[in-house]
Structures are given as C-alpha cells and as structure tokens.
Amino acid sequence: MRPITGSDVTDFYNADRDLLVLTQGDQLAYVNREDITDHFAERASSYDYVTTTDGKARVLLTNSTRHDSIGYDPTQLLEADGRLSPAVANLMAERINDYLAEESRRLAARQAAAEVPRPFSTILGGWGNYCAHATVEESARAALGDAADNYNIDGIARDWRQAVNDALPKGVTLSGVAFTGPEYPEYPPESLEIDAVISGVDFQAIADRHRVRNP
Structure with missing residues (x-):
C-alpha cells in the first residue's frame, strides 16, 4: 500500500465518519461504527482488525482522536475555522506510517526466524x-x-x-x-x-x- 498522507487524514475528518480503515484490497475507506458487524463495534480503536459490511478491514484512525485530543496538543489540533490543522494531520499520517512500517519489519523478522531450525x-x-x-x-x-x-x-x-x-x-x-x-x-x-x-x-x-x- 502507499503511505498515508496528511491529506488522507484531513479528508477523513472532513467526511465526518467514525473510522478510517484499510480494506483487504489495500484501499482507504470511511466507515461508521454501525457498519462494523463484529463485537468490536463500540470498542474498535487504531490498528484493530474489524469486520464491516464490506468485509475485513483494519482501523487506522478514529474520529474520537479529534474530540479527545489523545496524544496531541488540543490547542494546536484545530484551525480557527474548525478544520483539522495540516501540521497535526501530517503528524497523524506519519505516526500511522511509522507504526505499519515497524509492524512489517517485525513480521518479516518473525518469518525469517521461523525458517531457521531451532x-x-x-x-x-x-x-x-x-x-x-x-x-x-x-x-x-x-x-x-x-x-x-x-x-x-x-x-x-x-x-x-x-x-x-x-x-x-x-x-x-x-x-x-x-x-x-x-x-x-x-x-x-x-x-x-x-x-x-x-x-x-x-x-x-x-x-x-x-x-x-x-x-
């Protein structure tokens, strides 16, 4: 998949949906919690795997981040007009990309280690x-x-x-x-x-x- 950009994050927040997810086809999609069909509907958070009405997906970001300011300076989260700050959007995208890249490295390391007789x-x-x-x-x-x-x-x-x-x-x-x-x-x-x-x-x-x- 391509790296997530600040524009992707901004577009997600402007869409006013609950979750930004990555589908099995490596496509970004917006879903609401009511679209989740498994027990994660109310508890799904970033990097959880969920089942939606369109199939399996992975949560990358939740809309609650904007309201709860989790991990971000609330004074810098929004612009004066209420839009998400571009700097914060870029930071969110960077954190998502870093997490997924590190996860891929760990998976590759585990797969390589599994091939070595122990x-x-x-x-x-x-x-x-x-x-x-x-x-x-x-x-x-x-x-x-x-x-x-x-x-x-x-x-x-x-x-x-x-x-x-x-x-x-x-x-x-x-x-x-x-x-x-x-x-x-x-x-x-x-x-x-x-x-x-x-x-x-x-x-x-x-x-x-x-x-x-x-x-």
Whole structure:
C-alpha cells in the first residue's frame, strides 16, 4: 500500500465518519461504527482488525482522536475555522506510517526466524508465574481498575505482549501466556528476570493508545 498522507487524514475528518480503515484490497475507506458487524463495534480503536459490511478491514484512525485530543496538543489540533490543522494531520499520517512500517519489519523478522531450525524449547512458566493474574488481559483489567471499560483490553494485551517480547533476550518468547526459551545448556541465562522485564514495559503508554472513551 502507499503511505498515508496528511491529506488522507484531513479528508477523513472532513467526511465526518467514525473510522478510517484499510480494506483487504489495500484501499482507504470511511466507515461508521454501525457498519462494523463484529463485537468490536463500540470498542474498535487504531490498528484493530474489524469486520464491516464490506468485509475485513483494519482501523487506522478514529474520529474520537479529534474530540479527545489523545496524544496531541488540543490547542494546536484545530484551525480557527474548525478544520483539522495540516501540521497535526501530517503528524497523524506519519505516526500511522511509522507504526505499519515497524509492524512489517517485525513480521518479516518473525518469518525469517521461523525458517531457521531451532532446538527444542523449554517452558519457562506462564504469565501468572510472574504476575498476579493468569493472563495478559486480566492483568490489564486489574491495572486499569474501574476505568477498564474505557479501554480496548484486547488491543492493550496485544501490544503489551509484543512490548514484552521486544524486551526479552534473543531466544526467549511470550506466546499467549507461555514463556519459552532454548534448551539447556543454552538456557537459562542467570541474569534473566522475566518479572523485571514485564514491569519494565511502560504499560500506561500502551493503554493510552487504546482508550476508547473518556472516564
């Protein structure tokens, strides 16, 4: 697909629709939440996959960003006439492109790694062995407390799991709730503390990307 431009973002906001999505045919489209046919209708946020009346799509931007000013200076978001600032539109487009490019690099790296024969893996324990809750989703809900319903928990769990994987040493991975590593004698490295890796990830920064409504 071609890079997203500031003009694409501006056109989306001018269209006054709920979501800017990328279709399976790599085309940009505007949809409203009522067009989403799966359970994500009310909770869909940026980079979630959804099913619309026209098929599968990926959310790139939500109209709520303009109203909630998530991650942007609200004093610079709109022009005096109420239109989206071109500078902010360009910044939004840049962030989308950066996210998708990084995701593509990660996918390519995983595919390349999958082609390399690996030794049998060692189970290093589950998420619940290093946290107070059994799953990533349960930990996210507990961390957010009463505000959990204001967030897309599935999106948070996906990005939190990826951030933990990025922070783990080579050969150690988190898949679902299971941590695995290479067989002895390559594993275990004495310095690895998985609970410290988890706590070292900025959970709140991840959660902020998946807020779907204000408290």
